Amino acid sequence: MNRGFWSNLPRPVIGLSPMDGVSDAAFRAITERYGRPDILFTEFTAVEAIARGKTKVMEALITKPSSSPTVAQIFGTEVQSYYSSALAIAEMGFAGIDINMGCPAKNIQQRGAGAGLIRTPKLAQKIVRTVQKAMQDRADGITMEQAGVHPDVIGFVSWYRTRFGATPLEGVLPVSVKTRIGFDVPAVESWIPALLEVAPVNITLHGRTLKQMYTGMADWDEIAKAAEIVHASGSGITLLGNGDVQSRDDALERVATYKVDGVLIGRASFGNPWLFAGREPTPRERILVALEHTRTFMELTPEAHFLSMRKHLAWYCKGFPNAADFRLKFVRANSEEEVKNIAAEAMEMLAQGTHT
């Protein structure tokens, strides 16, 4: 099996989970800089929208040229849209393509996408095979035009490559899957073998069913069961566990206990890019990085609404006594200039030690 960059990853793998509305270009750039996760995933992106030339959705894929492998995540149900979208995305310089089979949002799973695919394993298999074929055809020389990629998307890819200096990788890009342990009840004994039949290079498993959404705790015993099935297959496929991992030490402990090849961490990384490095930042660092994050946001995605920056700023405000006051100020900020002023005030307070 050609595992692409996956075969060069350190073990265990500790990576940043894909998070819609959170893991945008700036968040990933900052997380990479201060945490150096082994792998990063983009927010999920709708293949149907890309197939119809709606390039706006492709802004979620913007990635600062990075040294850690970044994987583009896609979702949808239309097989042909997967083919052309995956082929176009591969031309943006990603290390791999990941297929979302875990999103529980009603508007997505009810039309059979995201975790909805757990209910239609035949379609899920067809989608994996299609994306694998797109990657093979691309390596064999098929062009975006020949693959029927929308002209606006071809234009976006070309703009993107110039703007960010992105170089597409040669060869067959690896295709992976991220999913959940089941639809309404855990079903790893049937769902994981169905995925293994089409050999994605990696399966990331969130230890909740779709029905659980984000409630309760992730079931790591089900994840361990899935890891055993994957390893027993002798296929070379890897399995990353996911759900409720709080720190680097917690990640290492779970790898040892549940025998997974690594973990992806999502929510614990909010406002905490240092988590992947296992380091606790000082209050001063938190403020300085909040400001740097804002600058990076403006540099990489100047067209994006500033609103989406605010939650990140709030998340940095913890671990010092007046944090709640500054959180309130940051969530009202409308520009880099305003963030700069609030950060200056916070730095002054910290320098004077008047925060007691």
Ligand SMILES: Cc1cc2nc3c(=O)[nH]c(=O)nc-3n(C[C@H](O)[C@H](O)[C@H](O)COP(=O)(O)O)c2cc1C
């Ligand atoms: C705000 C938010 C957005 C998410 N978006 C995605 C997504 O786009 N693709 C995906 O596969 N999972 C998505 N997830 C799920 C996470 O990747 C992860 O599986 C889940 O949060 C459990 O891991 P954690 O406990 O470490 O956060 C999202 C989760 C959150 C909280």
